[in-house]
Amino acid sequence: LAKTTQPISMDSYEGQEVNITCSHNNIATNDYITWYQQFPSQGPRFIIQGYKTKVTNEVASLFIPADRKSSTLSLPRVSLSDTAVYYCLVGGATGGGNKLTFGTGTQLKVEL
Amino acid sequence: DGGITQSPKYLFRKEGQNVTLSCEQNLNHDAMYWYRQDPGQGLRLIYYSQIVNDFQKGDIAEGYSVSREKKESFPLTVTSAQKNPTAFYLCASARSVGSNEQYFGPGTRLTVT
Numbered sequence A: 001l002a003k004t005t006q007p008i009s010m011d012s013y014e015g016q017e018v019n020i021t022c023s024h025n026n027i028a029t030n031d032y033i034t035w036y037q038q039f040p041s042q043g044p045r046f047i048i049q050g051y052k053t054k055v056t057n058e059v060a061s062l063f064i065p066a067d068r069k070s071s072t073l074s075l076p077r078v079s080l081s082d083t084a085v086y087y088c089l090v091g092g093a094t095g096g097g098n099k100l101t102f103g104t105g106t107q108l109k110v111e112l
Numbered sequence B: 001d002g003g004i005t006q007s008p009k010y011l012f013r014k015e016g017q018n019v020t021l022s023c024e025q026n027l028n029h030d031a032m033y034w035y036r037q038d039p040g041q042g043l044r045l046i047y048y049s050q051i052v053n054d055f056q057k058g059d060i061a062e063g064y065s066v067s068r069e070k071k072e073s074f075p076l077t078v079t080s081a082q083k084n085p086t087a088f089y090l091c092a093s094a095r096s097v098g099s100n101e102q103y104f105g106p107g108t109r110l111t112v113t
Helices: none
Strands: A009-013 A018-023 A031-038 A045-050 A053-056 A061-064 A070-075 A084-092 A106-111 B004-007 B010-013 B019-025 B031-037 B043-051 B054-057 B064-066 B076-078 B087-094 B108-112
Touching (some): A018 A084, A045 A053, A045 A070, B019 B087
Antiparallel strands (some): A031 A045, A031 A084, B043 B054
């Protein structure tokens, strides 16, 4: 499984756009990039998944450059409730999903 | 109301006792997983199951056991052989073997003294 590297923590203010970048230099051809959000004492929640270019849903956008060695999760106009840990994972659709590897994630703190 | 449930939310046990954590899903998902999370850490995979009556060891299976007799249920037993059982345990399910979109339960916080 491709190892991921992401910042340990980030701080932001309400209303700002937050971009969290994840490095995955060893991503395999069939790997997808998936982001999860976790609040304290709760299970992680799926946010977004992509393979290449850009994916957008009602919560976030995911930008993936052509070489796919990194990805950026973009949260538009964050609020206090977006304070959470964000995990970047890579895995293949044909097997990587069995053993998703969660790193320590990025602790995002949003302040007023 | 579809979802995945875990019970109990908090569990206390004495050292040397086996304890079983419950996980039920009504999402009709084939795949189910158990993770362990320690303070300030990510999730580590204990066991996973792709189909009824089949399960595979994850990265930290020692001291744990599971069963998958029904599609909806995937209980985890923490045995007395697990050296450091105190942790937050999370169960998840997914539509299929290769899906990266997993649905997590609320978790069970186990404390062993």
